[in-house]
Amino acid sequence: MSQLRIAAIDDQAASVQMLSTAIEDYLEAQAVPFDRTPATPDSVSRWVKDAKIDGVLIDQDLRKGNFSPSSGMEIAAELFKRRCPTVLTTMHQIADLQDGIWYRRYLPAFLSKARLENVEKEMQRATAEVHGQVADERKAYRTVIRVDDVDAQKALLIVPAFSPSEWITVSTRALESRLKKNVAAGMRFMAEVNIGAQSRDELFISEVES
Amino acid sequence: MARASLKFASDLLRRLGEELNPSPVNGIIELVKNSYDADAPRCSVTIVQPRTVGGKIVPGHLIIDDLGDGMTEKDFRDGWLILGRSRKSSSVPTRLGRRPVGDKGLGRLSALRMGRKVTVTSRPKKARGTELQLVIDWARFDRSRTPNEVNLNIKTASVPRSTHPGTTIRVDGIERRLEASEIERLNRGVLLVANPFEAAKEPFVVDLTIDPPPRRLLPKVPDLMKSAAFILEGSVATDGTMAASLRDGGGALLATAKPEDLETRFSRYGQDAQPEARMPARFKLWIFLLVTSEFPGGLKDLNAVRGLLQEFGGVHVFLDGVRVAPYGDPNDDWAGMAGMRASNPEYMPQPRTAMGYVTLEDQPGLKQKTDRSGFLESPATEALRAFVRAALSWQSSVRIGFRDNTEQQVRQTGKVEREQISAQLNALFLGLQGTAKDKAHALVKRLGDVSSRQEAVLSREIELYRSLGTAGIAASVFAHESANNSLARIRNNATAVQFRVKKKDKLLAEQTSPLVVRVTEDVDGLLAVSEITLSLVKAKHRKRQRIAVAEVVSSVLDVFRPYLDLNEVTVEHQPLPKDAYILGSRSAVECIVVNLITNAMQAMDLANTSSPTIRLEGEVKGKRAYLSIMDNGPGIKDISLNDIWLPGETTRDEGTGLGLTIVRSSIRDLNGRISAEATSLLGGARFTVVLPLILKD
Numbered sequence: 091m092s093q094l095r096i097a098a099i100d101d102q103a104a105s106v107q108m109l110s111t112a113i114e115d116y117l118e119a120q121a122v123p124f125d126r127t128p129a130t131p132d133s134v135s136r137w138v139k140d141a142k143i144d145g146v147l148i149d150q151d152l153r154k155g156n157f158s159p160s161s162g163m164e165i166a167a168e169l170f171k172r173r174c175p176t177v178l179t180t181m182h183q184i185a186d187l188q189d190g191i192w193y194r195r196y197l198p199a200f201l202s203k204a205r206l207e208n209v210e211k212e213m214q215r216a217t218a219e220v221h222g223q224v225a226d227e228r229k230a231y232r233t234v235i236r237v238d239d240v241d242a243q244k245a246l247l248i249v250p251a252f253s254p255s256e257w258i259t260v261s262t263r264a265l266e267s268r269l270k271k272n273v274a275a276g277m278r279f280m281a282e283v284n285i286g287a288q289s290r291d292e293l294f295i296s297e298v299e300s
Numbered sequence: 301m302a303r304a305s306l307k308f309a310s311d312l313l314r315r316l317g318e319e320l321n322p323s324p325v326n327g328i329i330e331l332v333k334n335s336y337d338a339d340a341p342r343c344s345v346t347i348v349q350p351r352t353v354g355g356k357i358v359p360g361h362l363i364i365d366d367l368g369d370g371m372t373e374k375d376f377r378d379g380w381l382i383l384g385r386s387r388k389s390s391s392v393p394t395r396l397g398r399r400p401v402g403d404k405g406l407g408r409l410s411a412l413r414m415g416r417k418v419t420v421t422s423r424p425k426k427a428r429g430t431e432l433q434l435v436i437d438w439a440r441f442d443r444s445r446t447p448n449e450v451n452l453n454i455k456t457a458s459v460p461r462s463t464h465p466g467t468t469i470r471v472d473g474i475e476r477r478l479e480a481s482e483i484e485r486l487n488r489g490v491l492l493v494a495n496p497f498e499a500a501k502e503p504f505v506v507d508l509t510i511d512p513p514p515r516r517l518l519p520k521v522p523d524l525m526k527s528a529a530f531i532l533e534g535s536v537a538t539d540g541t542m543a544a545s546l547r548d549g550g551g552a553l554l555a556t557a558k559p560e561d562l563e564t565r566f567s568r569y570g571q572d573a574q575p576e577a578r579m580p581a582r583f584k585l586w587i588f589l590l591v592t593s594e595f596p597g598g599l600k601d602l603n604a605v606r607g608l609l610q611e612f613g614g615v616h617v618f619l620d621g622v623r624v625a626p627y628g629d630p631n632d633d634w635a636g637m638a639g640m641r642a643s644n645p646e647y648m649p650q651p652r653t654a655m656g657y658v659t660l661e662d663q664p665g666l667k668q669k670t671d672r673s674g675f676l677e678s679p680a681t682e683a684l685r686a687f688v689r690a691a692l693s694w695q696s697s698v699r700i701g702f703r704d705n706t707e708q709q710v711r712q713t714g715k716v717e718r719e720q721i722s723a724q725l726n727a728l729f730l731g732l733q734g735t736a737k738d739k740a741h742a743l744v745k746r747l748g749d750v751s752s753r754q755e756a757v758l759s760r761e762i763e764l765y766r767s768l769g770t771a772g773i774a775a776s777v778f779a780h781e782s783a784n785n786s787l788a789r790i791r792n793n794a795t796a797v798q799f800r801v802k803k804k805d806k807l808l809a810e811q812t813s814p815l816v817v818r819v820t821e822d823v824d825g826l827l828a829v830s831e832i833t834l835s836l837v838k839a840k841h842r843k844r845q846r847i848a849v850a851e852v853v854s855s856v857l858d859v860f861r862p863y864l865d866l867n868e869v870t871v872e873h874q875p876l877p878k879d880a881y882i883l884g885s886r887s888a889v890e891c892i893v894v895n896l897i898t899n900a901m902q903a904m905d906l907a908n909t910s911s912p913t914i915r916l917e918g919e920v921k922g923k924r925a926y927l928s929i930m931d932n933g934p935g936i937k938d939i940s941l942n943d944i945w946l947p948g949e950t951t952r953d954e955g956t957g958l959g960l961t962i963v964r965s966s967i968r969d970l971n972g973r974i975s976a977e978a979t980s981l982l983g984g985a986r987f988t989v990v991l992p993l994i995l996k997d
Contacts, residue, residue: 105785108792115799159572181788182834204788204827207795242638244845255879257848263639272631290851 094119096213097138099129099148099165100179101157105203109147109179112206117213119144129158131168138174145213149203150180150187163187167196175216179203189264194294195230195284230282230296237265237277245273249293251285258290270300307446313383313409325482326625327411329489331364331469333622334408336494336504338368338467339396344507345490349477362414362471369395370424370465373432376454380420381434383409398504398621413438416473425465431457483514485629492616492623497525497584497657527595527605528586530554530699532649532656534562534691540578542566544691546698555698557691565693569640570686577679579663583688585615585656587649587695606652614651615688618659619666626673628657634674635688647699648692658688722748776837779830787830791823825866831859836890844885846994849925850876850918852889857916860897869901869912876918880925882991888966892974893929895959896987900931903984907934915982925991933984941976967991 096119098109110121126137129152138146148166152158158165162178169176177199180187190197198219199212219228231251238257239246245265246257266273282297328345335343343366350360371380412418418436433455440450478486487508494504526549534544534557544557566575588594588605595601615635616628626632633639633651641648660666667676675681722744729740798816802809835855857864857871864871882889897914904912909932919926936944945964967974972991980986 102785104789108789111796112792115796181785203785204791204823206792207799239846242633242636242641243843246846253878257846257879257881263636274631 094144095122095142096120097122097124097141097143097146097148099124099134099146099152099162101149101152101154105149108203108206109149112209113147116207116210117145127157129165130160131165134165135168135172135174138169138172143174145175145177145216147177147179147201147209150178150182161187163190163193163197167193170196170198170216170220173220175199175213175220177201177209177212177216179206189261191258191260191293191295192264192268194292195228195282195296198224198228227286227288227292228284228294229286230294231285232280232297233283233285234278235281235283235295237273237275237279239275240273247295249283249285249295252283252287252293253290256290258293258295260295268298268300307448310441310444310447310450313413313441313447323482323485324411324414325478325486325489327408327414328362328364328486329493329625330408331411332490332493332506335364335366335368335467336398336622337394338366338370339394339398340366340368340466341503342367342505342507344509345486346509346511347478348511350475357475359415359472360474360477362411362474363468365466365468367464367466369426370467371422371432372424372426373454373456375424376420376422376432376434381452412436412469412471414474414476415471417471419470419472420467421470422467423459423463423465428465429458429461429463431459431463433457478510480514483510487514488611488629489623489625492612492628494621495616495618495623495657495659497586497616497655525586527588527601529589529594530587530695532583532585532587532691532695534583534687536578536581536687538580540575542578542687542690544583544694546695554702557694561694561697562687562690565690566686569689569693570682573682573686574679575683577683578687579660579665579680579684581684581687582659583615583656583691585649585654585692587654590653609652609655613653613655615655616657618657619663620661621659624668624674628655635685635692637692640689640692647696647703649695658684660684772833772837775833779833787823787827791820791827794819794823821866824862828860828862828866832863832894835859836887836894844883846881846883847886847889848878849880849882849889849927849991850878852886853893853916853918853927856890856893856897860894864901864914867901867905867912869904869914872913872915874915874917874919876925876927877920880918880920881994882925882970883994884970884991888969891966892963892989895963896929899959900929900933900984903933904931909933909984913982920993923993923995925993926988927991928986928988930980930982930986931984932982935980935983936976936978936985941978944976963987 094117096113096117098106098113098121100106100109106123110123113119113121122141122143124134124137126133134146134148137143146166146169148162148169150162152160152162152165162180166176166178176197178197179201181203187193199216201209201212233249233251236248236250237245238248240262243262244259245262246259247265248254248256249258262273269279280299281295283295284293287293332343332345343364346363346365348360348362351358416438418434418438420434420436421431422433423431434452436452441447444450490506490508493506528549530549531547531551532544533547534542536542541559542557542562543559544562546554546556548554563575566573588609590602590606592599592602595605610630612628614628614630614633614637617624617634627634628651630651637648637650637654641650663680665678665680667678668674669676725740725744729737732740794816798809798812801812854873854875857873900914901912903909911932913932915930917926917928917930944960946961964974967989970991972989974987974989977986977988
């Protein structure tokens with residue numbers, strides 16, 4: 091059986107090397123560096139297809155040296171939608187990823203860049219979800235969401251089916267761009283949410299109905 | 301071969317009218333714009349709302365009447381009656397130099413379909429003495445299969461040549477009332493249809509009458525603009541070059557932007573905006589300082605301007621002289637002024653403190669959405685937004701510069717001024733006699749001493765905060781750029797070495813494993829410290845907002861976890877309820893928890909406490925959150941409980957003595973209080989923080 095080809099996508103050569111070592115050691119796969127900058131969701135998806143890549147490790151922060159106008163999160167979500175097992179690596183807390191709530195559904199696997207020894211487990215998680223094996227806490231249900239309060243910066247949402255008393259804070263701009271209209275307190279909308287999430291930090295909101 | 305043609309069902313007329321424009325308001329505004337295009341100096345809109353009398357609906361009507369150039373039979377046939385195609389060419393100005401709006405005619409369909417019958421009467425300027433009339437009975441269309449089956453007749457009649465040209469559109473049989481919000485939107489729309497902020501050579505006035513009269517109609521934009529403190533003007537030339545200038549309210553030039561000032565801000569505030577997508581535009585913004593001292597007429601004028609800003613604040617957009625909704629509507633802060641103010645509060649105007657406009661001309665590339673809710677987003681609209689944001693940011697920097705200059709002057713002249721005042725007071729005292737004179741002298745001396753002491757304290761605190769700020773910035777840069785990536789690499793390389801050794805030689809792996817574990821644990825501790833540093837300097841954490849205390853405490857503990865583990869500190873946490881919210885900055889709460897935890901850790905470390913433990917207990921009582929943090933260290937010794945809050949007071953040689961001073965100042969910012977006990981149930985010190993909650997409702 092031929093060796094799997096796993097891509098290492100990062101804006102710093104030293105990090106690509108680090109990811110490559112982890113791919114070769116822990117996944118026993120061939121590490122393939124990405125070489126078609128700027129990296130955008132489309133360009134990476136096309137490259138993954140052309141280069142016959144079986145899985146991707148991609149860093150969240152890709153800004154250095156104009157490597158990419160997009161975040162790793164946006165690219166990883168697109169790759170997942172195209173059924174490519176993808177693990178997002180980051181140096182930061184997952185909950186801190188700005189606007190992560192809108193992408194998390196398509197990001198089944200995260201890996202701390204300081205804990206690359208866990209790559210196999212995360213790659214398995216990503217592969218399982220690509221094949222439709224979704225953990226209960228990540229299953230999406232169509233549900234109603236209420237806007238409790240809103241200002242220019244952020245909107246406080248309540249997902250009653252998840253928790254009737256916990257505010258979910260999202261950026262007003264991001265919410266309005268998804269709803270394609272201005273939001274006001276009291277407004278309700280439908281979206282697909284993993285209402286079985288263990289905590290607010292693991293929650294995602296997707297397929298917003300405008 | 302049989303001939304056939306494509307036909308449209310009459311039903312499509314209803315769908316186009318109703319579904320593409322759910323509210324007839326946009327349609328009415330489109331008809332008003334038609335009057336503008338017809339060079340009318342004035343247009344009146346009269347709406348008689350339907351009423352219910354004895355359980356039956358008495359239909360209402362709509363009349364739009366203008367004194368424009370009117371329509372000839374050809375204008376009717378080749379323009380007005382063709383829906384979806386504009387006969388107007390926006391590049392050819394009208395007789396009065398207006399640039400036609402170029403409506404596709406779909407918008408007006410929704411207004412025309414408000415009722416059962418439409419009567420259009422027009423007296424063309426080109427054929428004085430004639431009047432043309434067209435009647436549309438929608439019932440005939442509803443009964444037909446295709447619109448082509450219904451013949452429409454344009455009747456021509458003679459009228460005296462002295463009759464003024466113009467067009468009257470009357471829609472009868474209206475059964476749906478316009479809602480209050482729709483009336484408000486219509487009112488705003490007609491007031492702003494032609495740029496009311498600048499005097500036009502050929503003004504266009506719209507009179508709106510509604511029966512029954514609504515509770516309130518908006519006032520016309522009055523001449524209050526002269527009360528503005530600053531006027532920001534900007535432009536984009538045809539080659540894309542941006543320019544901006546700032547004037548005072550009287551029009552005197554204060555500053556002019558250098559091209560590079562705007563270019564860098566265009567990139568910074570424009571996100572993905574492309575410079576090459578910039579289109580020619582003019583931007584003008586009147587910025588008000590809403591304080592009575594700025595208004596010669598006092599509070600009355602201030603309130604008038606506040607009212608004006610409430611209705612018209614923000615940046616409106618005019619394309620070819622006609623407003624494009626909804627830009628500048630209440631809640632439509634398309635330029636993101638409020639957001640810029642939130643992230644950069646210094647001298648950044650917002651819709652309730654500034655109003656103005658952007659004018660665009662002859663931009664065929666800009667397409668309006670079919671439902672008339674603005675332009676279709678494109679690189680050009682993104683670039684326009686970025687230009688406006690760049691100009692706003694530039695004026696903010698100019699005004700910050702003015703403030704800094706003023707402060708510098710105050711610093712330089714302060715001492716001289718004080719000496720002058722002192723001399724004047726001494727001169728006054730010469731007129732006093734005996735004890736009164738002595739008392740006055742003593743009081744002035746005391747005042748001087750108090751001021752000097754306060755100044756010395758403030759100056760010391762500023763120095764302390766400045767050095768801490770510098771240390772914080774240096775630490776965060778180190779944590780972000782160097783420590784994080786290097787530490788991650790050290791850790792990954794160590795685990796990779798162990799992995800490879802284990803594959804080759806299990807016995808050797810058993811020997812190297814403890815060494816690798818020591819490396820990874822140490823690195824984890826250092827990573828936690830960098831994470832703490834980065835977390836504490838996040839700009840968004842400094843914003844005043846509603847925050848869930850429990851969530852902030854938990855996230856601080858999460859970040860500290862590896863560091864606590866490294867020091868073998870046990871944390872017992874009884875969290876506050878998740879919905880205990882306070883108003884304040886997240887960084888203030890982080891500062892309190894971080895300082896109290898690190899103090900506890902350092903005290904236990906110095907005392908070599910066995911089984912070091914920190915206990916956090918949260919509780920809500922009434923409208924307050926209580927958070928107590930205690931440890932099993934040695935407690936507070938060698939310093940009085942009153943002195944622990946003083947800056948510079950510390951029992952540790954390497955301590956800054958600022959931790960608790962900052963904690964107390966953060967708690968004051970949150971309108972809370974803090975108390976300390978030298979010993980607690982666990983044996984060590986206990987600090988109890990009390991914070992006022994905000995109720996969810």
